[in-house]
Amino acid sequence: MKVQKIGIIGGGFAGTMTAVQLIHQSRIPCEIIIINEKETFNKGIAYNTYSQRHILNVVTAKMSAYPDKPDHFLEWVMGKKEFRKHDKTLIANSFLPRKLYGEYLSTIWNDSVSIAESKSISIKVIDGFVTDLDLSENGINLWLRNDTKIEIDKCIIATGNHIPRNPKIKNSEFYANKNYFQNPWDIESVKDMKGNLPILIVGNGLTMVDTVLGLLEQGFKGGIFSISPNGFNILPHRHNGLKYSKLTDELTENLSLYDLVKLVNKHRKILRKLGISAEPIIDSLRPHTQRIWKNLSENEKNIFMSRLRHLWGVARHRIPLHTHDKLQQLRIEGKLHIKSGRIIDFKDSDEYIMVEYHDKKEGRVNQINVSRIINCTGPETDLMSLEKKFLKNCIVKGIIKQDNLNLGIITNTETFEVINRTGKSQTNLFTLGSNLKGELWESTAVNELRDQAEKLAEKILAH
Ligand SMILES: Cc1cc2nc3c(=O)[nH]c(=O)nc-3n(C[C@H](O)[C@H](O)[C@H](O)COP(=O)(O)OP(=O)(O)OC[C@H]3O[C@@H](n4cnc5c(N)ncnc54)[C@H](O)[C@@H]3O)c2cc1C
The missing domain is CATH 3.50.50.60 (FAD/NAD(P)-binding domain)
Structure with a gap:
């Protein structure tokens, strides 16, 4: 039987954890090729930071890289010499350096490479940058900056965060x-x-x-x-442990944006009377945001983007x-x-x-x-405006399509297959992470990406 070649473009959290999940879930030999520049491999932008003062914006207890092992990061931290003497509850609720999280991801990767060897899964990490992609009769061809061609059967686009766009100025x-x-x-x-x-x-x-x-x-x-x-005014995490379920009890299917805002305001007032700010309400909405977003009409999404996006950003990013x-x-x-x-x-x-x-x-x-x-205006999402032209090339060729809000790539979020210009699912081309922002709105944090990586690996191996 022919061994499948799976290419992953981008080796940040999303690309690395998809490869890790492929290794863990695969029952037959395959070949995994990851292309990412050396210095950001495993870590991506977020966890390859230059300062120890750059810390995670999520507590240790919620940063496991695996959906089915919620304490994995916490246990890894507690196993390190410098943390052993600390109280576990304290560490579980603390915000640790992002550099340390990068070290955690590298450990996971190294352990997974050993597992791959034992399963005859071949791993190739290429220090490079993909500039173009072609579909061929036999699969997919990737082109690197140095004109090297890589032939694969399946491809995962895990390109993550792009550098911000320049503000529009006269000069x-x-x-x-x-x-x-x-x-x-x-x-x-x-x-x-x-x-x-x-x-x-x-x-x-x-x-x-x-x-x-x-x-x-x-x-x-x-x-x-x-x-x-x-x-x-950027907000602090004030109510880490507070849980508010009253709003979510009232969430109904196909809620309009107008009704949702009304509901949030109603519950904000209830909390305000108790002298509590609105963050627990926002946190209670988090597990439902993808479903709510998918149910909004194009018009409602436009209204959200022009009037509510910044408010949501402040309430969400603490x-x-x-x-x-x-x-x-x-x-x-x-x-x-x-x-x-x-x-x-x-x-x-x-x-x-x-x-x-x-x-x-x-x-x-x-x-x-x-x-x-x-x-510091935040990652660019309009793929046609990126200085690095890889995704633009794919759009121009009709291999992928950008969503109407210019937030990402149109994708079937059940199978992670990208949809081409003619509306057809590409059965050997997948994406996850920030590229799904247009489909899911919230699709960047570890808690979302670890689930996607696990499910995507499952889909690819089931193909
Ligand atoms: C500064 C910052 C801090 C964050 N902090 C947190 C946090 O504390 N907690 C949390 O849950 N989330 C955090 N996030 C969200 C973060 O986006 C995710 O946690 C995760 O790191 C995203 O991983 P990714 O692989 O999708 O993207 P990225 O980290 O952007 O990785 C993508 C990789 O793909 C490579 N790449 C792109 N194009 C190509 C190409 N054509 N060829 C080859 N390689 C390519 C890039 O070089 C990069 O290494 C943070 C994000 C940022 C930007």
Whole structure:
């Protein structure tokens, strides 16, 4: 019998854990080929971070890489010499460094490679980047940056997070400036700060927080401005253990967006009367968000994206309390300035970059002079706008199709088969993770990806 060749494009959490699940679940020999640049292999963007201060935004007890072994990460941590003396409950409820999580994923990978050997499963990890994909009569051909061709039978696109898009400004030539950093996950973005001028962070989410911590770690002592459309105050995890089930008891099939917002507001008021903020309500919705999203009409999804997305983002993406305190302290000291507004233009001169923005609160155009700009606006999801053209090439050829909201790839979420331009399922081409955002909305965190990896492996092996 011919041994199946399964190619995985991208070896972050999603790609690595799909390979791990294939190894664990496979009963017959196969060949698994993963293509990912060496330094991010196993870890991807999130867990290959440059600082120990970048911590997980989910507690240890909820970060297992396996759906059926909920304590796997916690047990792995407790098995490490430096954690043995600590109280297990305390560690279960703490937020550990993302670097440590990267180490956890590498351990899982190394253990799985040994299992693969014992099952005659061949593993090949290629340090490279896929630039193109062709469907052939016999399977799929992948092309790497160095023009190498790889022939496989089945392919999983696990390309994950893409670097943010540049804000729209009048003078787009500015983006060649060496003091502009489009990739906020690269240590260069916070290194070698010179002079006392402030810096600008575009965006106000979790990556802004990481960047502030990175700048402080690198010894930066100047002012930091953050500009985002709403300038919401990022929230801390305050109610880790609180469970609220009253709203979910009232969830019905095919709930409209209008009814859902009404329901959330009703329960928000109930909690407010008790002096409790709304986070337990949002947490109670999490297990249902994918189903709710799938039931919304295209029009409702559009309304959500234009009016509610940012509010959902703030309520959903919270940071550990001590990190939150650190940020508030910086604000009290006048070092961190959170502004709501719209960037108009960046102009460079020899001494500084002039930032022109419309301040929403003050209702006027303001200017600030900064020494550096770091783009923390979040991963780009419009696949046609990516600088790396791999997914764009696949769209242009009609092999995959982008969803109407430009959030990801149209996919059958039961089988993970991507759907081509003509609406046909590609039975040998699959995707998971961030590429399913258009289909599921919430499809990025470990708790979602570990389930997807397990199910996808099951589907591929059952084929
Ligand atoms: C900064 C950050 C922090 C996060 N923190 C948490 C957290 O604490 N808890 C949590 O649950 N979730 C967190 N997340 C969510 C996170 O997205 C997932 O947990 C997970 O790491 C995503 O994995 P992924 O493999 O889908 O994507 P990625 O981590 O982006 O990995 C994709 C990989 O594919 C590679 N790749 C892309 N295109 C190609 C190509 N054409 N050829 C070859 N290789 C390619 C990339 O180089 C990369 O290594 C965080 C996300 C970010 C960005």
